[in-house]
Structures are given as structure tokens and as C-alpha cells.
Amino acid sequence: MANGQWFPPEWPDRIRALADGTLTPVVPRRAATVMLLRDGAAGPAVHMLRRRASMAFAGGAYAYPGGGVDPRDDDHRVGWAGPPRSWWAERLGVDDAVAQAIVCAAVRETYEESGVLLAGPTSDSVVGDTTGEDWEADRTALVDRETSFAEFLDRRGLVLRSDLLGAWTRWITPEFEARRYDTWFFVAALPAGQRTRNASTEADRTVWTRPADAAAAYDRGELLMMPPTIATLRQLAPYATAAEALADAPGRDLSPVLARARLEGGRVVLTWPGHDEFTKHIPAGGGPA
Numbered sequence: 001m002a003n004g005q006w007f008p009p010e011w012p013d014r015i016r017a018l019a020d021g022t023l024t025p026v027v028p029r030r031a032a033t034v035m036l037l038r039d040g041a042a043g044p045a046v047h048m049l050r051r052r053a054s055m056a057f058a059g060g061a062y063a064y065p066g067g068g069v070d071p072r073d074d075d076h077r078v079g080w081a082g083p084p085r086s087w088w089a090e091r092l093g094v095d096d097a098v099a100q101a102i103v104c105a106a107v108r109e110t111y112e113e114s115g116v117l118l119a120g121p122t123s124d125s126v127v128g129d130t131t132g133e134d135w136e137a138d139r140t141a142l143v144d145r146e147t148s149f150a151e152f153l154d155r156r157g158l159v160l161r162s163d164l165l166g167a168w169t170r171w172i173t174p175e176f177e178a179r180r181y182d183t184w185f186f187v188a189a190l191p192a193g194q195r196t197r198n199a200s201t202e203a204d205r206t207v208w209t210r211p212a213d214a215a216a217a218y219d220r221g222e223l224l225m226m227p228p229t230i231a232t233l234r235q236l237a238p239y240a241t242a243a244e245a246l247a248d249a250p251g252r253d254l255s256p257v258l259a260r261a262r263l264e265g266g267r268v269v270l271t272w273p274g275h276d277e278f279t280k281h282i283p284a285g286g287g288p289a
Helices: 011-019 085-092 096-114 133-143 149-156 211-219 227-236 242-251
Strands: 029-038 045-051 066-068 159-161 166-172 181-189 203-209 260-264 267-271 280-282
Touching: 011 260, 011 267, 011 280, 029 096, 029 227, 029 242, 045 096, 045 211, 045 227, 066 096, 085 096, 085 166, 096 133, 096 149, 096 159, 096 181, 133 149, 149 159, 166 227, 166 242, 181 227, 181 242, 203 211, 211 227
Parallel strands: 029 181
Antiparallel strands: 029 045, 029 066, 045 203, 166 181, 260 267, 267 280
16 A cells, blocks of 8 residues: 555445446435644644544544434524524535534534534633533433433533534545445634543544644555545645634535546546545456556
8 A cells, every 4th residue: 555545445346336237325424524623833733533443434544523413413402603504504505404413413523522512601602621520421421312412502501603613625425335424524623721532432542633744644654544534634734723724614615525436448447536646446356556
């Protein structure tokens, strides 16, 4: 492997099955992930976690906190601050209820997996320290789906701070994958007084790293990543501060990126439109070349 691009061994066979019509794509599940940034002397660092090697999807790969939309994330009782749901619906290209669910999933999953909560008692404040037994009990109840995010916010007297998020990009898992996600990527700055931790059962390590450093480690084959992760790291690398990245977010194109596979001279060619570095040529009966 020349770099750290995640490429499961079953992909070639699944790609060929898709090409010859014997594989029916599964419907992708909506999901959200957040690239948490914090400023440092050498520029902003991003929070990443390493998925456990035992995970069926992207085991061993570095990623950001995130996960699938919960059916209750569109609950109208979710305390809300920042741009209204209609604004987010236009930005994300969905209806109001779906927009709320996606934004809610981004904030909820970030709290579940890193302990960072983008919410506050008022529309212009953010909670501080979210550690302690009572906070951990609430976080566990969310993870176990014993309580909804709306119920959690209401009991805590908090509102979700949607204005702290910037929608960055959207990627859809390839049609030949067994587990598919339609994922919106957001950027956010680590709130003052909060700190990240490895709160996810799906991760065995978390790090703060400069995007350029993580991308260089990927290029050397030292860090395993999925295409959207390394693509977003390269996009974040030029920014000098988290605020600069957040300021650019509203103008970014959210057209979904979806891998394509085609037959060409007895080979399968796998491409991600707009991201030539991920192109793979798969010989008949072989792996990527």
C-alpha cells in the first residue's frame, strides 16, 4: 500500500457484482460527523479517533466523531438556537425535519463519542466542563438510546447551538458497500472549558493533530483513512485558525461525492468524482492497482 487509503479485500468482487447487475445497492443511512478544531501555536488541530480493528466497517481507520441519525433526532421539542431549521434545510438540501435530524445527530454523536457538547443554557452561551458522574450517566443513556437528545437537553435546560456548526461537505458511501451512509461533514471549534476524551466504544485511540501532519502520515502509509477523511484533512490544512475555517463553511459546495465504478478494457476503474487521488484500477481477479 503506497498510502493509507482504506480498501477492503471484498471490494473488487462487490464492484464486479455491481457492474454485472448481480448486486443490489442498499439504501444509505443518513449520518453526520464533526471535525472539531482547536487553535494552537502551529495552527489549528483536529480531533480524530481510531476505529477499533474489530469494527466491521473501516476497522483501524482514523475518522472524526459521528454516526447515524437517530429516529428521534427530528423531535420538534429539541431546544434550538442559531439559524432556524428552514435555513439549515436550504443549506443541506433537505426538508426542515431532516435538516434538524442531521444537525441534531452531529451534535449528539459528538457528545456521545468525545464528551464535547455544542449546547448551552442560552442562545449565546455554551456549557463548560461536561465531565463527572452525572454527565457520564446522561451520555451513557444517550448511547444506549434510553433517552432522546430532546429529553436530555430539556432535563438539562439546554439548547442546541446550531450556529456553532459549519456544514463542510457531503459524501455518500459507494453503492457496492454493504454498509452505506449519506454523511454530512461539519466543522466546529472546541468550546472553551471543554475537553475531548475517548468516550466511544468503537475507538481505541483519540488524537489531536494538525491536518497537514495527519495527511502526511497517511501519504507515508502510517495512518489508515477512508477517502472522505483524508480529503477533508487536505481541505482544512491551509487554514490558520478554526475561525477562518468556520467563516468559509457557508460558501462550500455540498453536492454529494459518490464513488463510481466502470468496466474499462477488462478492468474495473473506481473513481471518486473531483478527487482523482483515490482512483483505483482493479484487474480481473485481482486487487487495486
